Amino acid sequence: ALAAGNCVVIKPSEITPLTALKLAVLAKDIFPPGVLNVLFGRGQTVGDVLTGHEKVRMVSLTGSIATGEHILRHTAPAIKRTHMELGGKAPVIVFDDADLDAVAQGIRTFGFYNAGQDCTAACRIYAQRIYYIASVVEYIRAARYL
Numbered sequence: 001a002l003a004a005g006n007c008v009v010i011k012p013s014e015i016t017p018l019t020a021l022k023l024a025v026l027a028k029d030i031f032p033p034g035v036l037n038v039l040f041g042r043g044q045t046v047g048d049v050l051t052g053h054e055k056v057r058m059v060s061l062t063g064s065i066a067t068g069e070h071i072l073r074h075t076a077p078a079i080k081r082t083h084m085e086l087g088g089k090a091p092v093i094v095f096d097d098a099d100l101d102a103v104a105q106g107i108r109t110f111g112f113y114n115a116g117q118d119c120t121a122a123c124r125i126y127a128q129r130i131y132y133i134a135s136v137v138e139y140i141r142a143a144r145y146l
Contacts, residue, residue, distance in 0.1 A: 001058075002031075002035070002036065007034060007035050007036070007037070008035070008036050008037065009037045009038075009039060009050060009056070010023070010024075010036070010037065010038045010039070011038075011039045011040075011041075011043075011046055011047055011050055012038070012040070013063070014040070014041060014042050014043070017040050020038050020040075021038065021040075023036075023038070024036065024037075024038040043067060043070075044070075047071070048074055051071055051074055051075050051080070052074060052075070052078075054078070056080065057080060057081065058080060058081040058082065058083070059071055059075055059080055059081075059082050059083075060082070060083040060084070061082070061083075061084045061085070061086070062084075062085040062086075062119060063084075063085075063086065064086065064087055065086045065087045067086075068084045068086040071084075085119050088119030088120065089119075089123045089124070090110070090119070090120045090121060090122050090123060091122075091123070091124050091125070091126060092106075092107055092111075092122045092124070092125045092126070093126045093127075094125065094126065094127035094128065094131055094135055095128055095131075096128050096130055096131055098131070100131065100134055100135060100138045101138060103135070103138070104135075104138035104139050104141065104142040105142055106122075107122045107125070107139055107142065108139070108142035108143055108145070108146065110122055111123075112143070112146055125139070
């Protein structure tokens with residue numbers, strides 16, 4: 001949106017607002033005032049006003065299915081464009097022929113990427129029983145080097 005010349009309003013989760021705040025602090029020296037804006041508050045208090053505003057033409061969300069459904073219902077009368085990543089979780093499946101070191105490094109990299117606050121972060125691991133203990137040992141060893 002910024003690259004296309006649009007102004008942006010970011011409404012981060014009320015649970016984890018500090019990353020967006022840091023982004024705003026860094027951006028204030030790059031963009032003119034009013035180009036990148038951050039609003040803090042609860043979803044239905046701030047989010048409903050924001051997504052329902054007549055000048056907001058598109059809403060993007062990374063969040064829960066319930067929040068996505070709420071936003072779709074709220075914006076439907078105005079037929080706003082939406083882009084949503086909802087409820088994404090990335091299971092890791094480990095078979096007996098897997099390279100456990102490579103799997104552990106991948107989980108360390110992508111499981112902890114963005115502190116795990118990412119739709120593609122490894123959130124659960126399914127390993128064949130024969131490899132379960134060895135897998136856990138490798139994951140612990142890899143995580144120690146974060």
